[in-house]
Amino acid sequence: MRILIIGAGKLGSLLAKRLSEKGHEIIVIDKDEKKAREVAEEADVASYARDATDPSTYDEVNIANIDVVVAATNRDEVNLFAALIARDYGVPRVIVKVRDSRIAQILSRIGIAEHVIVEPRVIGSIVEGVIEGKYNVVELVPVYVGGFRLVTITIAEGSSVEGQLLDEVKYPRSGVKILAVFDGEEFHDPGEVLRLEAGFQIIALVRDDVIEEFLEAFR
Template sequence: MNIIILGAGKVGSYLTSDLAEEGHDILVIDHDKDVLDRLLAANDVMGIVGDGRDPEVLIDANVGSCDLFIAITLSDDVNLIASTMAKKLGAKNIIIRLRDPQYMKQKELVEEITSATRIVNPESIAAKDIQRALKYSHALNVEGFFRDQAIMMEIVISEDSTLAGSRISDLNAYSANYHTLIGIVNNNGKIYIPHGSYVLEKGEKIYVIGEKEGVDRFYKQEVLDRYEIKNVLIIGAGSISAHLTGLLLERGFNVTLVEIDKEKAEAFSEKYSDAVVINADGSDPDVLEEVRVNTFDAMVCLTGMDEENILISLLGKKYGIEKIISKVNRIKLIKMTGILDIDTTFTPKRAASDVINRIIRSKENARGSSITSLYRLEDDEVEVIEFAAIEHSEIFGKKLKDLNIREDTLIACIKHEERDGAIEVPNGDSMISLGDRVLVITTNHSFQTIDDIVE
């Protein structure tokens, strides 16, 4: 794809490298020549020095012929103005980074006004990822679909799990109680989209998918065997911490936050009155002792310094905290954290890049089809595709059991728009109707429309 990226900051630079490696034609616009030169020296991409709000700069970049314009500077105003002009000049798709909560509250309205394909907020994305990691602390990975109305959770079958030794067909009624199904199995690196005769084994990785409430019940009953996280200690009062604290408080977590800057701590305390906010140095062992760090179920390290986050994480380990999550912006340091024995590390720029990459993959693979989002799992062996059933099809109104669905394909969830957006984990009697959204799991990489699910 022909992609123009406005902004060569942390997120823009990481995204540029990521997309360039996938073979896209990239042009980067940034007002800082030195920053742009460093990015161009490290990647096989083109660049223009200039202000993205200047129509002449956008015209020089030939924005009218690009497949995708991504405005990802730190300034919401710059991103909005540049994106609006890029669309007027003919850019086919627009992705806008917005950080202001006021914009995010009216996300759909802003998307409509700007004709944006998607609005992204890296800090909000990171906070949601952390919240999921805390809620599903024993899961290897968790993904949300249909605006998180459906959840897919990756877990390992433990030795004492009731799932071990069970046939998929025997689990149908059992799974129906949770409104979930098992969509993918990884047995020592071999990937299966399991059918009824498949027998689950201990040690296998499985992906459980279903409506959010059902996955929650499944997790609490089948996975949550040791402890449930309720008390969370956050170090650092940045924008990710703000998003995360709001999410955690809404979901009934107890939150304590430590921030070294007095003004930040006071502002945070005023905004989040239900959280305990302490003005102190979270990297100081004496401070951690004072806040009784050993009483917390989880610690999240979100200071602005990678080294400090890693240090605090190691202190948390020493105090016996079960779950530790640490923000690390430099990718090379993330590779070291396995040696340092930190549970979970993440980088906001990578999280944002992953989301944008999914959008690009859906556009690239769809070529105008009904694919709205595309996820790749297990070293790209499996695709999880969101289809919008917007075009008339021969499969509409027919029971799934009467369709000749491909062996390498599973219909995982159906969102019925005509039933107030109800999420269904389908069975043989389920039907897809015009207007529905359908989640498909497949090892086939050639799907373009919902009709491709059948032979």
């Protein structure tokens, strides 16, 4: 896929590196010349020191031929603008990170983004789950991806899934997308995890009607 990442901060740089390693063609935009240069040094990407609020920037990177746009700057208004531009050019998939839930609601209501990630809610849920050792369900936006929720569940000591591979756990495959596994220090791709251990946290997108079945599978 040809993926445009707007913002070369920690999230944007990490995505650029991981996605380029998987063979995707990555283009990164950041108005900070130093950040743009650093991400190009760390990953096999095309990087541009450009202002994401300048419409001509998108012509320069040929946005009409982009498959996915990820708006990941630290300014909600810039991410909103980028999403609007992407949708105007007919980009098939638009993913936006925001901090203000009101911006998330606007994006959802006008239907210009496939996924809207409300950063404080996601981080807050993960930390809460680690502290309390239980699952949390986070509603990112009211109509997030047609009734899906971001779910986090921590593997408890004595859980039936301790020592199992993720593929061995009998959770509902339809309506569930496991995004990552957090081992207390690092986030891992689900395919990288050899055996589940107590304290590991599963992070997944789960359809409303199978949330309870999903949670029960990891208890």
